[in-house]
Amino acid sequence: MTNYKYIGKSAARVDGIAKISGAARFVDDLDFGPNLLFAAIVESSVAHAIIEKIDASEAEKMVGVVKVVTGKDFPYRFGLYMHDRYILAQDRVRFVGEQVAAVIARDPKTAKKAAKLVDVKYKELSPILNIEEALKEKSVLIHPELKDYTHVPWFFPKANTNVAHLRKVRKGDTNKAFQEADFVFEDTYTVPRYAHCAIEVHGAIGLFDHSGRLTVWTASQSPHTQRHLFAEALAPLGLSHKDVRVITPYVGGGFGGKAGVSMEILGAALATAVKGNPVKILWSRAQEFYNTYQRQGLTAKIKLSCKKDGTITAIQNNLFWDAGAYVEYGANVVNAAGLSATGPYRIPNIEINSYCIYTNLPPGGPYRGFGYSEFLFGLESQINEAAKKIKMDPVEFRKKNAIRSGDKLSYGASMNQSGLAEAIEKAAEAIEWGKDEKSNDPQKAIGKGFSLFWKAPAMPPNASSTAFLKFNEDASLNILVSGMEIGQGYQTVMAQIAAEVLTVPPEKIRIENPDTDRNPYEWQTVASHVTWGCGNAVKRAAEDAREQIFDLIERALDKDRDSLFLKDEMVMSKKEPGFKLPLKNFVIAGIGKDDGTFRGGPIVGRGMFMPEFASALSDPETSQGGKPNVHYTVGASAIKIEIDKETGKIKIPKVVLAVDVGKALNPDLIKGQVTGGLLQGIATVLYEDMRFDEKGKLLNPNFADYKIPTAMDIPDEIVSILVEVPQPDGPFGARGVGEHTMIPAAPIIANAVEDALGIRIKSMPITAEKIVLELKKQGLFEQTKEEYIDNK
Amino acid sequence: MKKKITFLLNSETRSIEVESGDILLDVLRDKLGIKTPKIGCDMGDCGSCTVMLDGKTVKSCLVLALEVEGQEVTTLEGLMKDGMTPLQQTFHDFNSFQCGFCTPGMVLSATELINKNPKPNRKEIQEALSGNLCRCTGYIPIIEAVEDLIGKGKGEGKEKG
Numbered sequence: 027m028t029n030y031k032y033i034g035k036s037a038a039r040v041d042g043i044a045k046i047s048g049a050a051r052f053v054d055d056l057d058f059g060p061n062l063l064f065a066a067i068v069e070s071s072v073a074h075a076i077i078e079k080i081d082a083s084e085a086e087k088m089v090g091v092v093k094v095v096t097g098k099d100f101p102y103r104f105g106l107y108m109h110d111r112y113i114l115a116q117d118r119v120r121f122v123g124e125q126v127a128a129v130i131a132r133d134p135k136t137a138k139k140a141a142k143l144v145d146v147k148y149k150e151l152s153p154i155l156n157i158e159e160a161l162k163e164k165s166v167l168i169h170p171e172l173k174d175y176t177h178v179p180w181f182f183p184k185a186n187t188n189v190a191h192l193r194k195v196r197k198g199d200t201n202k203a204f205q206e207a208d209f210v211f212e213d214t215y216t217v218p219r220y221a222h223c224a225i226e227v228h229g230a231i232g233l234f235d236h237s238g239r240l241t242v243w244t245a246s247q248s249p250h251t252q253r254h255l256f257a258e259a260l261a262p263l264g265l266s267h268k269d270v271r272v273i274t275p276y277v278g279g280g281f282g283g284k285a286g287v288s289m290e291i292l293g294a295a296l297a298t299a300v301k302g303n304p305v306k307i308l309w310s311r312a313q314e315f316y317n318t319y320q321r322q323g324l325t326a327k328i329k330l331s332c333k334k335d336g337t338i339t340a341i342q343n344n345l346f347w348d349a350g351a352y353v354e355y356g357a358n359v360v361n362a363a364g365l366s367a368t369g370p371y372r373i374p375n376i377e378i379n380s381y382c383i384y385t386n387l388p389p390g391g392p393y394r395g396f397g398y399s400e401f402l403f404g405l406e407s408q409i410n411e412a413a414k415k416i417k418m419d420p421v422e423f424r425k426k427n428a429i430r431s432g433d434k435l436s437y438g439a440s441m442n443q444s445g446l447a448e449a450i451e452k453a454a455e456a457i458e459w460g461k462d463e464k465s466n467d468p469q470k471a472i473g474k475g476f477s478l479f480w481k482a483p484a485m486p487p488n489a490s491s492t493a494f495l496k497f498n499e500d501a502s503l504n505i506l507v508s509g510m511e512i513g514q515g516y517q518t519v520m521a522q523i524a525a526e527v528l529t530v531p532p533e534k535i536r537i538e539n540p541d542t543d544r545n546p547y548e549w550q551t552v553a554s555h556v557t558w559g560c561g562n563a564v565k566r567a568a569e570d571a572r573e574q575i576f577d578l579i580e581r582a583l584d585k586d587r588d589s590l591f592l593k594d595e596m597v598m599s600k601k602e603p604g605f606k607l608p609l610k611n612f613v614i615a616g617i618g619k620d621d622g623t624f625r626g627g628p629i630v631g632r633g634m635f636m637p638e639f640a641s642a643l644s645d646p647e648t649s650q651g652g653k654p655n656v657h658y659t660v661g662a663s664a665i666k667i668e669i670d671k672e673t674g675k676i677k678i679p680k681v682v683l684a685v686d687v688g689k690a691l692n693p694d695l696i697k698g699q700v701t702g703g704l705l706q707g708i709a710t711v712l713y714e715d716m717r718f719d720e721k722g723k724l725l726n727p728n729f730a731d732y733k734i735p736t737a738m739d740i741p742d743e744i745v746s747i748l749v750e751v752p753q754p755d756g757p758f759g760a761r762g763v764g765e766h767t768m769i770p771a772a773p774i775i776a777n778a779v780e781d782a783l784g785i786r787i788k789s790m791p792i793t794a795e796k797i798v799l800e801l802k803k804q805g806l807f808e809q810t811k812e813e814y815i816d817n818k
Numbered sequence: 819m820k821k822k823i824t825f826l827l828n829s830e831t832r833s834i835e836v837e838s839g840d841i842l843l844d845v846l847r848d849k850l851g852i853k854t855p856k857i858g859c860d861m862g863d864c865g866s867c868t869v870m871l872d873g874k875t876v877k878s879c880l881v882l883a884l885e886v887e888g889q890e891v892t893t894l895e896g897l898m899k900d901g902m903t904p905l906q907q908t909f910h911d912f913n914s915f916q917c918g919f920c921t922p923g924m925v926l927s928a929t930e931l932i933n934k935n936p937k938p939n940r941k942e943i944q945e946a947l948s949g950n951l952c953r954c955t956g957y958i959p960i961i962e963a964v965e966d967l968i969g970k971g972k973g974e975g976k977e978k979g
Contacts, residue, residue, distance in 0.1 A: 042910045045918030047902060048854035048894040052919060055853040223953055225858045225866050226919045278856070278919030279953050311859040513917030513954045698913055701956035729863035729951065737947040737957040744958060 032525040033758050036694035037532050039518045041276075041511055050276045053229045053245040054308055062231075063092055063305040065296050066137035067313070068127035068144045070119035073153035073386040073722030074168070077117055077126065077146060084143040085129055090136035094144065095299050096127040104259035105354025106251065106286045108177035108190065110169060111389070113259065113295045119148070120168055120351035121388050122723045123316040128292060128307075130300055153386040153722045157325060157346045160188040160383045168351065168384040178486070180642040180654070181357055190349065191357040191382040193364030195436045196648040198375030203340030207331030211412050215328065215404030216789040217772075219348070219716040220321040221314075222393055223734050226278020228318055229308040230293025234301050238264070241271045242294045247285045247510050248550035249274040253542045255287045256294040263298055270294075273541045280512040281706070282392035285552045286355045288318045315727035319391025320716065322356055323348035326404035336418045338427045340375035343367045345401055349382045349390040356390035357382045362484030363397030365649060368436050369405045370429045370446060370480040370660050376436045386722050392552060394765045398481045399707065399772060403790060406477040406773030411786065420777070421454050421476050424662075428478060437649040442657040445686035445751035449662040450478065452747045453684040457664035469671055473782025476664045477773035481766050482655035483553035487640035491559040492546035493567040495524060495631035497613035501595055502534040505564065508548030509556040511539055514764050515695035516556055520564045522691055523757055527568035529592045530609070546634075554659065554762030557691065559635050561757035566633030574629050579607070582617040582625035637755075657753060659761050661685030663704075663770035667778045671801070674794035676712060676775070677742075684747035685766055689759035693748060700746035700767045707771025709735045715791050823887045827852070828896030836883040843867045843878040846893065854894040854922035858951070865950035868923030869893050875930045877949075894922040897929060905929055905967055912963035916954030924950045928964050937968055 044050040068080075082094040097114040105111045115126045127144050131137035154160045154168060165188055169175070173185035181191045204210050231243040240260070246252055249272040257267045277284060289309055296305045309318070329342040345363060349356045364380025413423035428450065429435075431443040454460075454476070463472045483489075494506040505524055511517045521532040540548065548560070572592060579597055580587040589601040592609075599605040611617075616626035637656045644652035662684050668677040683700050690696050713733050717725040726732040752759030772790055780786050785800045801807035824833040827850065836845055843860075846852040846869070855878050858866035862880040869878045870892035897903055902910070905928055915921045924947065931938055931946035938946065943964050944957075952960065965971040 038910070039913060041918070042913075042915075043902070045915050045921050046906045046910045046925070047898060048922045050918045051853070052856065054857060055847075057851070224917070224919075225864055225951055225953055226856065226917070227858070276918060279917045281953070308857075311861065311863075513915075515913075515916070694913055698916060698955060698959065701958050702916065702954050703956075705956035706953065728861060729859055730861070734951060734953065735957075736949075736951065737944045737961065740944075740957050740961075744956070 030526055030758070032522045032532060033691055034689065034693070036692055037518060037522050039515055040521045040532055040535065040537060041517050052226055052276050052278050053231070053243055056231065056243055056275065058231060058304040058306070061303055063130050063132065063300055063303050064134040064137045065128045065130050065292065065305055065307040066134070066141040067125045068129065068141045068146065070115065070122060070124040070126050072119065072148050072150055073122050073155065074151040075119050075148035076151065077115060077119060078149050079147040080127055081145040082127065085140040088136060088140045088143070090132040091129060091140045092132065093130045093299055094127060095296065099299060100295050102259045102262065104255055104287070104291060106255065107358045108175055108181060108354045110175050111352040111354045113291050121386055122721070123313065123388065124351065125292065125317065128296055130296060130305055154188065155386060155718065155722050157348050157383045157385065160385050168386060180361065182646050188384040189381055190353045190384055191360055193361045193380040194647055194649060195364060195376055195378035197436055197650070198340070200340045200342050200375045200377040203375040204329065204331050207339050208334045209412065209416055210329065210331045211408055211415065212329045213408055213788060215326045215407060217324040217400045217403055218790060219323045219387070220393065220710050220714055221716065221732060222281040222283030224279030224281055224283055227309045227311060227314045228284065228289050229306070230290040231304055231306045232293040232297025233304040234297040236302050239269055239271065240265060240294060240297060241273065242290065242297070243273045244290045244293065245277050245284055246272070246274045246290060247277065247280040247512055247552060249510070249540045249542050250508070250548050251550045252287050252290055256291065259291060260294060260298065271541065271543045274510060274539050276539060277510060277512045281394045282396070282552065283318050285392045285550055311729070312727040315732065316388045316724045319355065319393070320350065320388050321393035322350065322359060322390030324400040326401055328404050328408045330408050330412055332412055332416065334416065336416060336423050336426050338371060338373050341368055341373050342377045343401070343405070345380040347380065347382055347390070348385050348387060350385055350387045352389040353382050353384065355392055358484060359390070359392060359397040363401050365437055365654055366398065366480065366482060367401045367405070369402060370478050370658070371427045372429045372433045378436065387718060388724065394703070394706065395481065395769045396484050396553065396765065398479070399769045402477065402479060402769055403772035403776065407776050407786065407788065410777045410780065421450065421459050424476065424478055425450055437644060437654065438651060439653045442753065443751055444658065444660045445749035446478070446660045449660065449684035449686055449747070449749045452749065453662040453664045453682050456682040456745050456747060457666055457680065459664065465668060471669045471671055471782040472666065473669065473778040473780070474664065474666050475774040475776065475778030475781060476662070477770040477777065478660070478662050479766060479770040480658045480660040481554070481769060482658045483555040483762060485549055485553050485555060487642050487654070488636055489549035489555070489559070490634060490636040491548050491556065491563040493560065493563040493633045494546055495567040495571050497571065497609070497629045499610065499614045501530060501608065501610035501613055503530055505535060505537050506545045507537055507560060507564065508540060508546055509560040510551035512551060514699065515692060516551070518695065519557055519691050520560060523561050523564045524568040527565060527572060529595055554764040554766065557760050557762050558753070558756050561760060562635035563633040565757045566635065567631040570633055571629050571631030574631070578612070578617065578626040582619070657761060659686060659763055659766050661766060663774050665774040665778050667775065667782065669779065669782050669797065674797035676794065678708065680743045680745065681741045682745040682747065683767055683770070684749060685763055686749040686751050687763045688753035688756050688761035689750055690748045691758060691760050696748055696763055697746045699764055701744050703767025704744055704771060705735050705740060707768035708741070708775070711772045711775045711790060711792050713791055713793060821884060823884060825886045825888060826890040828892060829899070838884060840883040841879060842881040842883045842886060845883040846878060852893050852895060856919055856922065865923045865927065866920050868926045868950060870926055870930065873933065875927050894925060897925070903929070905932065908963045908967045912959045912966065914955065914960040914963040920950055920952045924952065924960060932968065940965065
């Protein structure tokens with residue numbers, strides 16, 4: 027095993043002091059002077075309607091109002107994977123809260139007051155609020171012009187329907203397998219919509235100056251993608267990419283919600299309407315809930331067959347996604363989930379249909395887990411049911427069917443090497459699987475649940491990362507990275523990677539968040555890919571700098587190049603033990619010669635990474651061919667719960683997550699991902715839930731009614747286990763892990779509830795109320811009540 | 819209607835004019851340039867705007883600026899007259915933050931707890947921090963940092979380079 031000095035160590039975070047001292051600036055903390063204008067949005071009050079008339083005359087008369095703009099001012103479609111979204115609604119609105127017009131004023135209060143005076147007349151259409159309605163033969167079309175939309179080549183929209191994309195996967199012969207199987211299990215599982223709830227809301231400040239330069243400051247995971255989408259959408263105004271600059275300071279939590287472009291397009295577009303003045307738009311907490319992205323709802327109809335010995339023979343998984351009013355990003359969640367909806371299992375016969383369905387609910391989109399959390403709830407619940415029916419231990423059943431390195435994936439490519447088997451063993455051991463535990467309190471039932479999980483980065487095959495690395499006079503470094511620090515510890519890990527290559531300690535490395543003018547290109551900080559993708563780019567930039575250093579030493583000092591190496595911020599030579607040249611002596615100044623001239627000059631490293639082996643092209647009917655996913659990160663998770671049989675309330679004494687990270691570059695940061703991700707996941711199972719009224723209006727867009735966990739709601743113990751089977755093309759063998767920690771939360775709890783009480787809850791969230799109602803339905807509740815009275 | 823208020827802000831007497839409806843959070847951020855109290859919900863639910871009023875934490879989005887007349891307002895800036903406090907240092911050592919957005923409010927709530935109750939148990943720590951939402955950390959590294967500071971921790975997190 028290689029001995030690393032900085033890799034694999036829990037180095038202190040390089041952004042630590044900035045954040046703990048409050049020095050870290052977020053987008054709303056930036057000052058823009060007295061000329062700053064503020065925008066407020068006129069929102070649709072209905073879920074589906076034709077806009078007949080917008081009358082802004084009253085608002086325009088108000089003192090302090092600078093301008094009112096509507097969709098007519100920006101008749102452009104935009105989107106990440108499919109151009110189906112508008113800057114401001116055009117002739118129709120598609121969800122409650124959609125932006126119809128914007129009032130720009132001298133102060134936020136005036137903007138808000140004036141927005142209320144804008145009168146919009148609607149001709150209401152029947153709203154489509156669920157997938158059943160959307161899929162009806164004669165359903166109203168939410169996007170009648172779907173067939174004309176530009177989209178990536180791996181989407182298959184169904185013209186004249188509400189199906190924006192259908193991902194089909196076919197392998198083997200499922201019909202035959204179901205006929206020949208010893209057991210066939212069929213069931214339906216549902217998952218509602220969820221909100222990211224980063225504590226920082228979305229915000230954007232745009233400035234279109236008189237030289238034609240557009241600068242937008244945003245809270246974003248995707249500054250370069252935002253620049254691209256702004257430039258693309260606003261190209262009719264004569265803007266090119268070089269004119270658009272996106273600056274992103276620290277981000278107060280992302281979780282996918284600040285990926286791509288949602289409300290930020292307003293900051294860019296509105297700036298062009300008030301040339302020379304910065305204009306700010308900051309979402310309220312309510313807008314944060316209903317007009318960014320939501321996690322999509324899912325109805326999963328799963329059919330699974332197996333032999334008596336527990337071998338899974340076939341799966342049919344029909345995934346119906348409530349994708350909302352616009353799917354420019356969400357359709358790729360549907361796509362990614364479809365490709366991987368077998369879970370980490372070797373299944374010879376596969377039939378998957380993943381439907382991206384338009385509804386008149388807020389736009390769906392990326393959320394930590396990217397569709398995997400949603401399908402895994404049903405799949406791993408079903409796996410448990412199957413094991414139980416054939417009287418096999420659920421962990422043994424999983425071991426028997428778990429995917430192995432080299433197995434063929436559903437779309438024909440090979441599974442990467444992984445430590446899944448080790449993760450299963452370790453998770454089972456940590457939760458003391460098989461040990462029957464009973465509570466001393468007869469009112470309490472103890473249950474254990476188990477689940478495997480996996481996820482691959484979902485991104486275009488040519489998603490790239492880059493880095494520039496600059497030495498300073500004292501041999502400290504500034505690295506211009508492409509990815510975003512969104513809390514995960516990205517900057518620290520990038521510093522550790524460069525430190526390892528160049529022997530400069532992380533505390534001598536400074537990394538700032540991207541400014542698209544200065545920092546090189548990045549796809550987005552999404553998909554848990556930046557440790558891997560940006561890590562490779564930073565490593566290459568550091569290696570590039572190192573090679574330049576060696577070239578220079580060879581050229582200027584006539585040293586044997588192959589003997590040179592770096593140690594403790596010095597260049598040394600294996601041939602000449604006495605040769606020690608500190609980096610700081612020459613990385614800016616160069617190396618002086620006897621005649622007073624110099625050789626070399628400032629050392630600037632450059633690194634880029636693109637996974638050149640990936641391809642999204644495949645047979646649309648079967649998904650066979652191509653290599654849409656670069657690799658999977660896999661693992662196993664287990665939980666012990668204690669349920670109060672009278673109240674249905676669940677307590678969590680212990681939860682375990684074992685994940686194969688390839689190489690833990692900074693173990694403490696990964697532990698942070700496990701702890702935070704598990705709690706975020708657990709909340710989606712136990713209480714978070716979006717509720718809409720019968721007209722499509724979100725009823726709980728605030729933290730009082732949409733409860734997220736507080737410090738009171740934590741499990742007693744969280745165990746994180748890091749397995750390390752290297753990813754050959756990862757930096758020092760690392761692969762990503764940010765999203766994965768949230769993914770298994772639903773099935774471990776559902777399976778533990780079943781283990782404790784014998785009831786199978788098939789719809790999330792698994793609230794205390796739902797548990798009690800199910801116990802009542804099964805006639806189990808009264809019985810326990812009597813027991814309770816008897817015991818008293 | 820404008821009114822002049824005089825109060826102590828981080829140990830310095832400040833005198834400014836405010837409108838009767840002005841919210842303390844907005845006045846701190848927009849008129850006085852104090853940016854550590856953050857806007858997270860504007861409804862008193864998230865705690866990212868936490869400040870101390872005469873040593874007691876309040877949600878500054880729920881306080882009218884007029885109300886602080888004659889009182890002492892302390893923000894994170896005010897805690898650091900002599901650099902980072904031992905509590906902040908422990909937060910740093912334990913990675914008790916990720917995105918950092920809730921951190922100023924969380925540090926103030928934890929500081930208030932320790933000022934009032936130097937040896938809180940875990941439940942008391944959880945209760946004291948329950949008004950400050952954090953979506954990143956899962957709270958455990960925050961609770962463990964407080965426990966370490968008061969000598970009840972497992973001694974983890976101190977080995978950082």
